[in-house]
Amino acid sequence: MxxxxxxxxxxxxxxxxxxxxxxxxxxxxxxxxxxxxxxxxxxxxxxxxxxxxxxxxxxxxxxxxxxxxxxxxxxxxxxxxxxxxSLDYELRRHTEMQEKHISHLLAVQSEMQALQKEMLHSILDVYKKLNAHQTLVQESLDKSITKEVFENRLEGVDKQLLTIGSTMAILMSRSVDQPHTVQNQSLQSPQASLQESLSEIGSEPPQFEQIGSRHFFIEHNLRLNWTMAAQRCRQIGGHLASFQNRLEFNAVTAKLLTGDVYYWIGMNDLGQEGQFVSVASGNPVAFFDWGYGEPDNLGGNHDCVDIAHAKMWDSKCADEERFICQSDNEV
CATH class of the missing domain: 1.20.58 (Methane Monooxygenase Hydroxylase; Chain G, domain 1)
Structure with a gap:
């Protein structure tokens, strides 16, 4: 070409x-x-x-x-x-599955409606029985006592309850001042049982010592969990301790036992994680001196604060440790 x-x-x-x-x-x-x-x-x-x-x-x-x-x-x-x-096959398969799913949902919906009707009938039956029982009770009460007698008895019960409440308040106040004077075995409420257990721990309230400008008591022997330690501090007229500055913290930690010996203090974040408050004043904590990596809330249940090696650590409140009390509620 x-x-x-x-x-x-x-x-x-x-x-x-x-x-x-x-x-x-x-x-x-x-x-x-x-x-x-x-x-x-x-x-x-x-x-x-x-x-x-x-x-x-x-x-x-x-x-x-x-x-x-x-x-x-x-x-x-x-x-x-x-x-x-293959796409046509998948489309048909998906359509069949969707139809089966819709059928299953319709069946479940029908079963739910049937159960709702059955529950409604059962509730109505119970309601009728309760009304009938209430009517029988009212008729029995009307036959047994008059309204005036019932009101008089109710007033007497109210007076007895007020008397018992006053007596309990007096006994509780006495048990705080004198732990061994309350031995009433007839009052077995949870508070009375707890107070009685604490009364058996020690004899006379310990003496607070002045450390810096405030007064503290350091328990070197008895070991309690955080809640019982806080109750023990209140029993002797104080609270689990918090510190207002480093000078005061160093003065107190200098009197503690050395080594792996832990002391509870009055700080926790039980209310809100990471927001530590003083159990004595209810205010946010004024001073911290955390150990390395603390607070770490290890295991999600380290909510109470203790002292060891002159540092603060967050620990499980159920652990039994020594503790430090303060005499005031200002910090």
Whole structure:
């Protein structure tokens, strides 16, 4: 194809040259007549065809790219056509599962409605029975005692309750001042039992000693959990201790036993995690001196604060440890 194009262009050049030669003859000018056009015009024709050849190459490359893209599209189409049956199967399967699920939901809804009706009937039956029982009780009361007698008896019971409450208040106040004077075995309420247990712990209330500007009591022997330690401090007229500054903290820790010996103090975050308050004043704690990595709330139940190695640690409130009391409720 390239050879024929070369011949064509050379022939065109010869004709053009002949036309020019004829024109030049009329003007009495001399020209070079081509005797071997293919050989004499080869270079010219090649130079003239070079851009065309370049364009043809570019077109062929583009055609190759388009052909590749077309084959890719055909292949993709084939894959999609092959996957259509599986997609159709999955769609039918999903539709069947959805229909089964809807049927199951409808069945459950029907069962729930039936249970609701049954529960409603049961509640109505119970309500009727209660009304009937209430009527019988009222009739029995009306027959047994009059309204006036019932009110008089109720008033007497109220007076007895007030008397018992006053007596308990007096006994509780006495038990705080003198732990061994209250031994009444007839009052077995939880508070009385707790107070009686604490009364058996020690004899006379210990003496507070002045450390810095305040008074503290340090229990080196008895070990209690945090709640019982707080109750013991209240029993002797104080509270579990908190500290107002480092000077006071250092003065107290200097009197503690060394080593792995822990002392409860009056700080906890039982109300809100991370918000430590003083059990004595109910205010946020004024001074901390935590150990390394503390407070870590290890296990999610370290809510009470103790002292060891002259540092503060958060520990389980159920642990039994020594404790420190303060005489005031200002800190």
């Amino acid at each position: 390239f050879k024929w194009a070369s011949y064509f262009l050379c022939s065109f050049a010869v004709l053009a040259s002949k036309g020019s030669w004829a024109t030049l003859q009329d003007n009495n000018q001399t020209v070079c007549i081509l005797k071997d056009a293919p050989n004499q015009c080869g270079s010219f024709c090649l130079s003239a065809l070079d851009p065309m050849q370049t364009n043809l190459d570019a077109i062929e490359r583009k055609q190759g790219v388009i052909t590749s893209q077309l084959w890719a599209l055909i292949s993709r189409q084939d894959v999609q056509q092959k996957s259509l049956p």
